[in-house]
Amino acid sequence: MTSATSKAAIATGQSSRYLQQLCKHFAHKLAVRFDEHEGEIAFSIGDCRLKADGTALHLDLSAPNAEDMAQLKDVVIRHLVRFAFREELEVDWQDA
Template sequence: MARSKAVVETKNASRYLQQLCKHWSHKFTVDFTPTEGRIDFGDGRVVELQANEASLSVEVDSPDLQRLEQVVADHIVRFAFREELTFVWTPAG
């Protein structure tokens, strides 16, 4: 399974983590706290998030890695309309 990671600088990491998890909790298996989240989309597709005071770490595990990276980034960017976020995905292992 392919895995990648992006660390996004933002002081609102916990807010975005919680928004994303709440958003998808109606359709998928989601567990989260203010600092950690896990979204299981099924079929081996999982997103794990960690928030601290300076950044949001996002790890994606999926057979169609680029697609899930884009979907996750697009959702977070929509939540963060007041600031410009940059996602740079790197292989994670």
């Protein structure tokens, strides 16, 4: 049962590109499904659902507890920042 959820909308014109890069990167080791507009990555510590539109990359994370959520956020954002090195992304998590 999931007890921690968090969402973020990251403003970028490259949302589809970053969604696909993240999913392709993790597909080598994890269960991943994606297309140009939506994706899902199943980590051992939780799940990451992604949606891309013309103005933002939307992240929706779920994890069993706060400790796993903190780790999941770190893993996802660390990789996203690496792929988006040409721009500075602002991430404002909305925890539920």
